[in-house]
Amino acid sequence: MTTSPSWDVRQYLRHADHRARPFHDLLARVGDLPSKPARIVDLGCGAGNVTAALAERWPDARITGLDSSPDMLRAAESYAGPTEGGGSLDFAYADAATWTPDSQIDLLVSNALLQWVPGHSARFADWVAALPPGGVFAFQVPGNFDSPSHRLMRQVCASARWAPRLAGLLRSDPVLSPGGYLQQLAGLGCAVDAWETTYAHLLQGPDPVLDWVKGTGLRPVLDELGTAEAAEFTAEYGALLRDAYPAGPHGTVFPFRRIFVVARKES
Template sequence: MPAAPAWDPAQYLRHAGHRARPFTDLLARVPELPTARPRIADLGCGPGNVTTLLADRWPTARITGYDNSAEMLARAEEHAGPTPGGGRLDFARADARTWAPAEPHDLIISNATLQWVPGHAERFADWITALRPGGTLALQVPGNFDAPSHRLMRELADSPRHRGRLAGVLRHGDAVHAPGTYLERLTGLGCTADVWETTYLHLLTGDDPVLDWVRGTGLRPVLAALDDDPRARDAFVEEYRTALRAAYPAGPHGTPFPFRRIFAVARKEG
């Protein structure tokens, strides 16, 4: 069985500015919360750098960031503690596949996490049930599984040289739903839903910047599966590097990297 992919917070944060942009866009569409000292969960908080934005928006809130990566939580702890507005920010280990709130919440938010959770839409009912009337479930997932960065990775993993080790390792297009499906699921649960998609055109710099980006996210399962065979791992990375250079040619000011994302904000009726 392949080793569980490990997260590297330093690698992930190499593109922190671009990765934080969707969270700020999601947060901007979250309505006011129903209580003065709200209870908030950030599901899949990673290194905690964007969880702090929740405390900026709701300084009196009690906020918990949840993640299943010990490495990410260790990095997030530097942000833990009381907030200037009298709230508190803390972090705890939890798995989005099974996490359920132990108390009523005003906001459950998840940024670029649920694509790792098979059947995540089936969790919506439990999470919405745990919201106070007027509370919000907000999520963002990447919608770029058909982009060259993912398609080329899957094609290479399925090539004769690599499929023996990498069969079934990578996610496919069904890792997330179409925007209309999220709208249908959330309104069907009695919420007022706002669903949209955005394609960001990130301008990345440095050598092989798209490869550097996916090393922190989508490529992790491949690197974990080949960790005990450095020659096979390096061969895969070099083939993938060559394919990415062709698919994402560098321009005079950097490498344009289109990235589609899907957003949903669902408010529970009061």
């Protein structure tokens, strides 16, 4: 997908609990860090709600959240300040496509960001270089780009009605496989734990899958279209989603595959 779409913080946070769960599952596999207190960077911190969880795990750490969205950074500022264990939490602007660490980092973590950065694995060498021996680069990315939610989005974009405006806007393969990431990072001197998980989210309300993707994957389309056209597009796309993800007696089941990587730099 394209990089740096606009972000609607309220829309994104409507499914905050579901979106945060993979971050916690990722952190559970990180283990010890080489320095105490640790220096931690959250690349693509968003609204800061999951960055704050880093201070719970490492309360004495110096933690910085980085993001390229001014709206997200404004929301994140409510979490900034000293932490209970004597550490600190702050936020700053950075574009992951060009950002290079200017100091040593014990943990570089990224949650659902790298799919927005074309060729992001080319950045890994610079990021791993900033880790000391035992330092960790941990990230998760969506792996659901072949799922109906994304295939149907691309299908509508490629239709006769929308192709003149939207053809080529969305990429079908913005992330690597778990094995692809393992090979890349092993080649940079890391011991790598890579895996995938499919979450079965139970969503509530009318058109809940459309509501979900309005906060993430649909953002480039909404950015490209005016208000009236966006309403027309989402009506067409939403009807297809209702067929692909029918509501059940307890809500709408939305399977969501995610890819996880924890790479520890070897001595």
